Amino acid sequence: MFHVLGRYLLLMRLSFRKPEKFSVYWAEVMREMVSQGVGSLGIIAIISVFIGAVATVQVAFQLSSPLVPQSIAGSISRDSTILEFSPTISALVLAGRIGSSIASQIGTMRVTEQIDALEIMGVNTPGYLISPKILSGISMIPLLTIISVVLGLGGGYLACVLSRDIAPSDYIVGLRDSFKPVIVTVCAVKSLAFGFIITSVCSYFGFYTKGGALEVGQSATKGVVFSCIWILFADLIITSTIL
Amino acid sequence: MIETQNVYKSFGENEVLKDITAQFKPGKNNLIIGTSGSGKTTLLKCIVGLHEPTKGDVLYDGQNFTDMHFKERVHIRKEIGMLFQNSALFDSMNVEQNIMFPLNLFTDMSHSEKLDRANFCLEKVNLAGKNKLFPSELSGGMKKRVGIARAISMQPKYLFVDEPNSGLDPVTSILIDHLIADITQEYNTTTVVVTHDMNSVMGIGDHIIFLYNGQKWWEGTNKQIAHTDNKELNDFVFASSFMKAAREKL
Numbered sequence: 001m002f003h004v005l006g007r008y009l010l011l012m013r014l015s016f017r018k019p020e021k022f023s024v025y026w027a028e029v030m031r032e033m034v035s036q037g038v039g040s041l042g043i044i045a046i047i048s049v050f051i052g053a054v055a056t057v058q059v060a061f062q063l064s065s066p067l068v069p070q071s072i073a074g075s076i077s078r079d080s081t082i083l084e085f086s087p088t089i090s091a092l093v094l095a096g097r098i099g100s101s102i103a104s105q106i107g108t109m110r111v112t113e114q115i116d117a118l119e120i121m122g123v124n125t126p127g128y129l130i131s132p133k134i135l136s137g138i139s140m141i142p143l144l145t146i147i148s149v150v151l152g153l154g155g156g157y158l159a160c161v162l163s164r165d166i167a168p169s170d171y172i173v174g175l176r177d178s179f180k181p182v183i184v185t186v187c188a189v190k191s192l193a194f195g196f197i198i199t200s201v202c203s204y205f206g207f208y209t210k211g212g213a214l215e216v217g218q219s220a221t222k223g224v225v226f227s228c229i230w231i232l233f234a235d236l237i238i239t240s241t242i243l
Numbered sequence: 244m245i246e247t248q249n250v251y252k253s254f255g256e257n258e259v260l261k262d263i264t265a266q267f268k269p270g271k272n273n274l275i276i277g278t279s280g281s282g283k284t285t286l287l288k289c290i291v292g293l294h295e296p297t298k299g300d301v302l303y304d305g306q307n308f309t310d311m312h313f314k315e316r317v318h319i320r321k322e323i324g325m326l327f328q329n330s331a332l333f334d335s336m337n338v339e340q341n342i343m344f345p346l347n348l349f350t351d352m353s354h355s356e357k358l359d360r361a362n363f364c365l366e367k368v369n370l371a372g373k374n375k376l377f378p379s380e381l382s383g384g385m386k387k388r389v390g391i392a393r394a395i396s397m398q399p400k401y402l403f404v405d406e407p408n409s410g411l412d413p414v415t416s417i418l419i420d421h422l423i424a425d426i427t428q429e430y431n432t433t434t435v436v437v438t439h440d441m442n443s444v445m446g447i448g449d450h451i452i453f454l455y456n457g458q459k460w461w462e463g464t465n466k467q468i469a470h471t472d473n474k475e476l477n478d479f480v481f482a483s484s485f486m487k488a489a490r491e492k493l
């Protein structure tokens with residue numbers, strides 16, 4: 001385990017060496033941003049709307065008492081969406097979508113000698129292959145999380161309109177009631193950390209792939225599984241530290 | 244000139260290279276031949292720095308490459324071109340982008356200059372006009388030729404070629420061999436080719452090193468190879484009955 005951790009840290013150090021040419025790396029960052037950000041927009045939109053809607057309906061069901069104001073469902077939905085559903089569920093889904101793509105892309109480059117070709121040319125391969133993915137991850141995943149929060153709350157509103165369990169106006173009142181800005185800080189820190197975990201862990205497993213097509217698949221699986229475990233671990237640490 | 248001095252390479256308990264001392268001169272096609280598992284590719288990878296020798300040194304024009312750090316090696320690596328067994332073209336880039344990639348990273352040429360250079364390299368390998376094709380759209384022979392075009396785009400002093408004929412038909416194999424020989428002559432490159440193709444050995448082998456069980460077993464030219472009495476080399480070169488019959492007629 002310490003061997004893996006040491007190798008991971010060394011790879012990260014190599015990844016952030018000074019680039020050979022900034023413009024070439026910047027072009028890679030932009031390409032990754034489109035791939036990770038725009039490419040994940042669809043899946044994030046779908047899961048956010050549905051999770052927001054389901055969360056609101058469930059909270060409304062559990063709080064169906066004349067002694068509890070209906071607007072409380074809006075507050076609970078808001079807090080759970082911002083604190084947990086949007087950053088963590090999105091990150092777990094993105095680990096599958098972005099992480100497996102990163103690990104299999106780098107792994108395929110390794111087994112087809114494309115990484116060797118880069119090294120022969122004198123390119124710092126971890127820097128060229130990994131740093132653009134990490135920079136893109138820590139910028140695009142927070143942006144996707146913001147979109148997820150907005151759509152999740154929108155999904156909750158939609159559920160109110162469609163189900164009539166809560167009046168939409170009560171839901172809006174609940175969203176605005178007793179808002180604590182610290183939950184946004186928690187959400188931002190989580191999404192940054194998850195962006196780094198997904199891209200760096202999957203890059204690590206892809207970069208050290210050995211063998212052929214079978215091993216590329218195994219690296220992608222390992223990348224996703226370890227990313228998910230680290231996301232959940234970081235989730236607990238960040239939540240218990242800041243809140 | 245490239246020299247290997249008493250190079251050893253082991254993977255765990257398995258000693259793949261044993262005391263390899265050799266010189267590879269500029270302007271010559273230096274061939275490393277041997278059976279599968281004899282250590283040819285490992286030696287090539289030790290020379291280019293993809294593997295670190297367990298013991299021994301690799302020298303490029305007298306500079307000890309083995310002792311250098313990553314940053315020190317970069318200036319030598321800029322003078323290296325390499326064609327890999329599977330061509331190793333970047334899948335996400337088209338032919339033109341593959342060839343321009345090292346130029347983008349390591350030169351200050353303008354876009355039009357880089358494009359001119361890419362077109363020149365493509366003409367050299369008879370692939371003019373194929374700029375926009377992606378590696379997935381190319382045949383095996385075309386991939387090799389694009390690989391050569393990329394390898395020569397930086398006008399290398401040292402050219403390394405790993406199994407250039409694997410998976411190719413005899414006509415395309417000979418075409419690739421001639422291309423490598425022409426480039427070596429024209430640019431006076433120090434060319435090192437790993438192969439077990441006997442057409443290449445007989446056709447372009449100015450200087451041949453035969454590896455056997457990880458050791459340098461024989462060294463000579465393609466003219467000497469037909470008349471050697473080295474048993475292991477003869478078993479390798481004249482393995483087929485066709486080659487045995489051809490030898491008897493020599």
